[in-house]
Amino acid sequence: MSNQFLDLINKRRTxxxxxxxxxxxxxxxxxxxxxxxxxxxxxxxxxxxRAVILFNAEHEKFWGFVKEKLKSYATDEAAAAKTAAKMDSFAAGVGTVLFFEDQDVIQGLQDKFALYAENFPIWSEHSTAIAQFAVWSALHADGVGASLQHYNPVVDAEVHAEWNVPENWKLRAQIVFGSIEGEPAPKSYIDDAERFKVFK
Known part of the structure; x- marks a missing residue:
């Protein structure tokens, strides 16, 4: 099968x-x-x-916040050093996209369409996941390496304060990106029979 979009996402990697x-x-x-x-x-x-896009020193500042907050979660010095090294590896990139979902929009839809009220928070998660995947794939298509991270809600308060983020924006994920300095590990897949059912 030859499909331009599938060719792109087949190559997108962490x-x-x-x-x-x-x-x-x-x-x-x-x-x-x-x-x-x-x-x-x-x-x-x-x-x-919603998104906050951080470059260079601002991007490094974000990972500094995460690094500092995670110190209290470390069980020993070795764990702390390993976590710090991981945050430094993210800071080594050029930028980070902070993904948010506007809770006022979701509440407005719940009020307007009460029949579907319980579904709107779920659909919001679908929306942000699609946006994350689209950004990740677009970066890859232009030769920029990236990975998807989830350090929310650990640094939510710092993010809102530092970058004047509205309180109704809820942090959902982060994509950190930069030049590709190493090859990704091989990717494996479970058997199709475990994932799909097709009826004709």
Whole structure:
């Protein structure tokens, strides 16, 4: 099977070894990220996804916040050192996208369409996942390595305070990105029979 979109996502991988040797400007990458999010579908066209895009020192500041907060979770010095090294590897990249969902939008839909009220928070999670995947794939298509992280709610308070993020924006995930400085590990798949059922 030959399909341009499938060819792209087949090649998209989690890249942990990232650096600052990205050929694209922050302006180019900002436009890329914003367009990927804008073109991502959402339930009832709610467009509930929000993003804070951090580059360079601001990006490093975010991972510094995470590193500092995680110190209290370490069980011993070895664990603390391992966690610190991991945060430093993220900071070694060039940027981070913080993904949020606007809770005011979700509440508004719940009020307007009461029959589906309990589903809107679930559909919101679908929307942000699609936006994350779209950004991740778009970055990969332009030769930028990335990985998806979830350090919320550990640093939520710091994020809201530092970057003046509205309280109704709920942090859901982070994509950290940079130049590809190492190859990803081989990817394995479970058997199709365990995942799919097809009826004709």
């Amino acid at each position: 890249i942990y070894a990232i650096g600052k040797n990205v050929e694209h400007t922050p302006e180019y990458l900002t436009d890329l990220i914003q367009n990927a999010i804008k073109q991502s579908p959402s339930s009832f066209n709610s467009q509930s996804s």
